[in-house]
Amino acid sequence: MEDAVTSEAAGAERPALQRKIIHVDMDAFYASVEQRDKPELRGKPVAVGHALERGVVAAASYEARNFGVHSAMPSVTARRKCPDLIFVKPRFDVYKAVSQQIREIFAEHTPLIEPLSLDEAYLDVTENMHGIATATEIAEAIRTKIKAKTGLTASAGVSYNKFLAKMASDQGKPDGLFVITPKMGPSFVEVLPVKKFHGIGPATNAKMERLGIRTGADLRAQTLPFLQEHFGKAGPYYYWISRGIDERPVHPDRVRKSIGAEDTFARDLFMIAEAHEGLRPLIEKIWRYCENNEIHGRTVTLKVKYADFHQITRRRTSHQIIRSQAELQTMAFCLLDPVFPVEKGIRLLGVTISSLEAELVSEELQMSLAI
Structure with a gap:
């Protein structure tokens, strides 16, 4: 009975759509970049920061962490814990460049990317650019690509919400992958110490301990009014995460400039009807993304790769935003049809819509309503 009442009071229910969230x-990060670029640092305790009396450690290698050195620790304390600690001045321009490489890998799979810092992000892959069935497979593909492109390792957590995905990524570090399924979620949270909960810092943890709350099970035992009384607006959040529920969406930091999909076919295409059939699911996938994220564009680009790997692109821009899947399909077919007849078979087709703007739709609707 209490769950039903508090659910109504909190104004929250389980989401109708089961999300697939990855936390990478x-x-x-900073220390690993330095060890990558400077072989003499590999295998040694490294701290990125300044070895000054008032300096602070920005990042520590795993060799340094074995001595208890961690980020935000005063440099003097770090040196005391690890006398052989090697301090390296930070190179934020390099870290930003590597972070951009990693972001580009994320964007190959989903436009729904919420960066938390240069080295950390949430991804919503409920729908993904390659039609991969499981978020676990996507996470593994991303980790593999990051390793190949940057020479660095990433840990990933996969779950059905942001809170649990974040908790999962901590489980497999370093260079690990951990999955928390909907069936596992509540029991995983029950045994977790609240001091390990993302969003619960030392001060809140101390307050919870004074209230006798030390584990997820202890937190779940509290009523919503009790948590609101002691933790204010954060009370409902604690109430729901103790049950493995977190409905916060992944918020992209910006609208992508383009969104596309492509497919390599099992056999080469020679007939225009086959090519049309090959494009339709790609167009449907792109349009679904546009609708779900309330973004529309004006420019359509067609990519054609032939059997000999020669590639061409064709582009067309509309004077107005593309308002329907049918309109997008018409523009894509108009770009495709002049390619035929083909002497060499087509092994891959891709479609991209660009000049994306989220606010464009509402602006133009207001104009049309005014008229």
């Missing part, structure tokens, strides 16, 4: 966290 680079392993000792």
